[in-house]
Amino acid sequence: MAVRITTPLSRETARTLKSGDSVLLSGVIYTARDAAHKRLCELVAQGKPLPFDVSDAVIYFVGPAPAMPGQVIGSAGPTTSYRMDPYSPVLIREGLTGMIGKGKRSDEVVGAMKQYGAVYFGAIGGCGALLSKCIKSAEIVAYEDLGAEAVRRLTVEDLPVTVVIDADGNDLYKKGRADYLASQE
Amino acid sequence: MREIQASEITAVVRRLCMDANYHLAPDVTACIERCRREEPWAPAQEILDRIIENYGIADAKNCPVCQDTGLACVFLEIGQDVHIAGDLAAAVDEGVRQGYTEGYLRKSVVGDPLERKNTGDNTPAMLYCELVPGDRVKITVAPKGAGSENMSRIAMLKPADGVEGVKDFIVKAVEEAGPNPCPPIVVGVGIGGTFDKAALLAKKALLRPLGKHHPDPVYAALERELLERINALGVGPQGFGGKTTALAVNIEKFAAHIASLPVAVNINCHVARHQTEVL
Numbered sequence: 001m002a003v004r005i006t007t008p009l010s011r012e013t014a015r016t017l018k019s020g021d022s023v024l025l026s027g028v029i030y031t032a033r034d035a036a037h038k039r040l041c042e043l044v045a046q047g048k049p050l051p052f053d054v055s056d057a058v059i060y061f062v063g064p065a066p067a068m069p070g071q072v073i074g075s076a077g078p079t080t081s082y083r084m085d086p087y088s089p090v091l092i093r094e095g096l097t098g099m100i101g102k103g104k105r106s107d108e109v110v111g112a113m114k115q116y117g118a119v120y121f122g123a124i125g126g127c128g129a130l131l132s133k134c135i136k137s138a139e140i141v142a143y144e145d146l147g148a149e150a151v152r153r154l155t156v157e158d159l160p161v162t163v164v165i166d167a168d169g170n171d172l173y174k175k176g177r178a179d180y181l182a183s184q185e
Numbered sequence: 186m187r188e189i190q191a192s193e194i195t196a197v198v199r200r201l202c203m204d205a206n207y208h209l210a211p212d213v214t215a216c217i218e219r220c221r222r223e224e225p226w227a228p229a230q231e232i233l234d235r236i237i238e239n240y241g242i243a244d245a246k247n248c249p250v251c252q253d254t255g256l257a258c259v260f261l262e263i264g265q266d267v268h269i270a271g272d273l274a275a276a277v278d279e280g281v282r283q284g285y286t287e288g289y290l291r292k293s294v295v296g297d298p299l300e301r302k303n304t305g306d307n308t309p310a311m312l313y314c315e316l317v318p319g320d321r322v323k324i325t326v327a328p329k330g331a332g333s334e335n336m337s338r339i340a341m342l343k344p345a346d347g348v349e350g351v352k353d354f355i356v357k358a359v360e361e362a363g364p365n366p367c368p369p370i371v372v373g374v375g376i377g378g379t380f381d382k383a384a385l386l387a388k389k390a391l392l393r394p395l396g397k398h399h400p401d402p403v404y405a406a407l408e409r410e411l412l413e414r415i416n417a418l419g420v421g422p423q424g425f426g427g428k429t430t431a432l433a434v435n436i437e438k439f440a441a442h443i444a445s446l447p448v449a450v451n452i453n454c455h456v457a458r459h460q461t462e463v464l
Binding site: 035062063064065066067068071074075076077079080082102103104122124125126127128129130132133146147148149160162172173175176177178179180181183184 | 225226228229232235236238239240242243246248249250251252253254289290291292293301303305331332335363364365366367418419420421423424425426427428454455456
């Protein structure tokens with residue numbers, strides 16, 4: 001059974017989620033990927049305010065396809081997360097509690113998740129047409145010059161994600177593979 | 186000598202960019218659906234069901250299967266009895282520009298790898314031209330996403346490493362990639378040639394229909410054995426565990442230097458896109 005979560009995602013709620021949980025996520029989330037993360041972290045380093053409130057926020061690592069006429073947004077599946085690894089710990093320290101992407105994370109990211117209370121969700125990569133149906137509104141809030149990489153505020157309804165790494169550092173990529181291999185013995 | 190206007194190339198490239206991004210080819214969907222039937226692990230079955238649902242939506246609505254609509258890799262086989270009137274490379278780029286702009290495809294190209302400013306129209310294409318006998322032009326557009334491309338690997342092995350060294354390198358590349366390239370993946374392999382040739386062979390191997398093996402029985406057997414080894418890793422769809430880590434292993438090979446055994450592994454995701462048209 002899927003757990004229903006509505007953002008903002010507090011650190012306390014983030015800590016209740018466990019690796020392997022299916023989650024239907026609703027509420028406001030923000031998009032950011034490589035170039036936007038670089039700029040956000042530069043602002044943090046300069047002590048300047050971020051273009052959106054990162055406290056208890058969830059960032060979706062996605063660069064959506066352009067919306068066709070009548071669409072809110074184009075295809076919008078996750079991008080590979082490790083490219084955000086140099087930046088995520090900075091944002092977690094600033095209050096970020098959730099990230100949505102796909103693929104492995106670094107020890108530094110997992111360390112920050114455990115220290116502050118944050119969770120890493122996986123969405124199914126290569127399913128952008130399906131996932132975009134859960135996005136009910138989209139507006140650019142920063143870095144419009146980056147095109148697909150601009151920061152967007154999305155309102156999502158029942159976005160299907162899985163807790164890959166929880167705030168205790170448990171990792172579904174390790175456990176899922178081990179469980180499957182054990183079942184084949 | 187037959188003459189083809191460059192503008193005809195533009196029109197075909199434009200159309201293929203859109204078609205490839207909206208509609209997965211029947212060999213790809215048939216392979217994914219067969220893997221779904223053969224997948225024993227329930228969580229993996231569920232992910233494969235979502236993947237099948239997703240490409241069904243894209244196909245029906247003419248929208249991109251994946252938001253990463255890729256770099257436009259364009260392969261031209263140009264008959265040596267054809268004269269193309271106009272600037273060929275510019276015509277291909279114009280086709281990409283029109284296809285990606287009018288088709289609502291994502292613009293994912295930065296003009297300079299260090300400056301990293303988006304070109305805004307997904308140009309330039311990654312263009313490869315080959316001269317072949319005849320008076321036709323075969324145009325293949327293969328949009329290539331970066332999540333899987335970034336997990337690709339190349340090695341200059343020693344001849345002493347032999348076929349076992351080749352196999353181990355390929356399997357290790359897939360295992361280390363794990364969940365990152367959006368498994369189930371297609372594994373394109375180039376063996377032989379030079380450093381650059383091996384990489385191009387690996388990319389071209391991704392263009393071969395899934396389920397169609399190399400004509401040389403030795404390489405066909407190698408493809409089967411590697412697929413079995415990779416699907417025993419347990420990585421599974423999206424890396425959450427399961428049998429279906431790879432949909433296919435396609436190998437292309439070429440002659441090599443007496444001192445070299447290059448091996449390139451070009452990984453593609455399950456959104457394995459390519460469309461071809463002949464002029």
